[in-house]
Amino acid sequence: VQYRAPRGTRDILPAEQSYWRHVEATARELAHLFGYAQIDTPIFEQRALFDRSVGQGTDIVEKETYTFQDRGGEELTLRPEGTAPICRAYLEHGMSSLPQPVRLYYFCPNFRYERPQAGRYRHFNQCGVEAIGDSNPAVDAEVIELSWRLVEELGLSGQQLLVNSIGDGECRPRYLERLRSHYTHHLGKVCTDCHHRFERNVLRMLDCKRSDFGCQELIAEAPRSADHLCTACAGHWSKLLYYLDALDLPYTVEPRLVRGLDYYTRTAFEIQPPGKGAQSTVLGGGRYDGLIQELGGQPTPGIGFGAGMERLVLNVKRRGEAAPENDQTQVVVIGLGEVAYREAHRLASHLRREGIQAVLAPAGRSMRGQMRHATALKARYSLILGEEEVQKETVTVKNMARSEQMEIPAKSAASVVRAG
Ligand code: ATP
Ligand code: MG
Secondary structure, eight states: OOOOOOTTOOOOOHHHHHHHHHHHHHHHHHHHHTTOEEOOOOSEEEHHHHHHHTOTTSHIIIIIOOEEEOTTOOEEEEOSOSHHHHHHHHHHTTGGGSSSSEEEEEEEEEEOOOOOBTTBOSEEEEEEEEEESOOOHHHHHHHHHHHHHHHHHTTOOSOEEEEEEOOOTTTHHHHHHHHHHHHHTTGGGSOHHHHHHHHHOGGGGGGOOOOSSSHHHHHHHSOOGGGGOOHHHHHHHHHHHHHHHHTTOOEEEOTTOOOOSTTOEEEEEEEEOSSOOTTOOOEEEEEOTTHHHHTTSSOOOEEEEEEEHHHHHHHHHHTOOOOOOOOOEEEEEEEOSHHHHHHHHHHHHHHHHTTOOEEEOOTTOOHHHHHHHHHHTTEEEEEEEOHHHHHHTEEEEEETTTTEEEEEEGGGHHHHHHHO
8 A cells, every 4th residue: 555544543434434423413412402502613723822822831732733834924733622712713703792601512623743542643533512601610510511421321331520620820829839849859750751741830740641650659649739729719619519419420539630731720520431541531621711811802711621532432332332333225226238227327316316315336237246236235125227127117126135026117216115
């Protein structure tokens, strides 16, 4: 093979599509049930949008973005995540004048230059929601419930719902100080990435997945953000748990769960399989009360989550149950000889207008050859036209499962097929 899909990308072949449609339909239906409306944003944005919002000290901006100059010299970045573009759209379209919160959902391809592994790609897809313009913890609970319902509806078992609060601009600086002093005399024990995180983004040290250094022990002993909240954040946090309890959500408080970006505030949550590996988290979300202001808008709170479609699909497949598969073909139309084949073309065209799926058998083949094609496509019916049928304006209908056939007026082909 001369050409291959680029590293970290993959083709989603027809055989896999039914899983994707199933996950998509489930997510869309749920979003709709919760009153969320779909939004699509461009696949690329001005580079500065992500540099500014996702933040300079993050993996995404430091080493994962696909950034390029277009022919007009403009710096553009392929979307690495869905939230910043939606907040940009919120501002650009004056959505603050709508009833708040504005509830939005999306499906989008994302691009990150990562080290490809199972469940980790450079081009991957997310579905997610954002609720923008309301800081009440009731909205956090709603978004978390929606994320949990998605996993539930897809029948993924054994998943864990983890929640935490990482405070805000008021209390986080003090907490980060505590975290820094916790690590400061132990830097000899952590991995090189964590060294870097210590300098740039100490919160991210809690997110380290390596067990070949002392990172995990230090994480276990680290001070907890939820123990260092200011009064307002503590109030938000306890109210959130109060609502989560009301909704009977099976959450676990995970003190090590963090979001590394500065604009994230308060609520952070993830859904993971137990015994998590680095690429098994199916979705992650959190509150980003600082983001819209960072983008130049009035201070506007928001919360959302992004789910990895590849990981959802993988889990649905693992469940073993085949997704509702439909690789049958309703009708294959067969025409024997030049004239009859032309008539077969017309008949297929007519059937499609009648809403019946019709595929034309390949031209120039014998009856047996065309019939073999019908079998290969798992046709429910084949409709056969020979010279005789053309002359009599009839067609021979073969029920493939029962191996029965009968000649009917060509005009009634659609109704015969439809009647089953
Ligand atoms: P991770 O810790 O796995 O790198 P993340 O914190 O970078 O995740 P988010 O930006 O929060 O992930 O994205 C939300 C979800 O999108 C993840 O939980 C995961 O399911 C999915 N996801 C993120 N990066 C990738 C990727 N490179 N390939 C496939 N799915 C991804
Ligand atoms: Mg990542």
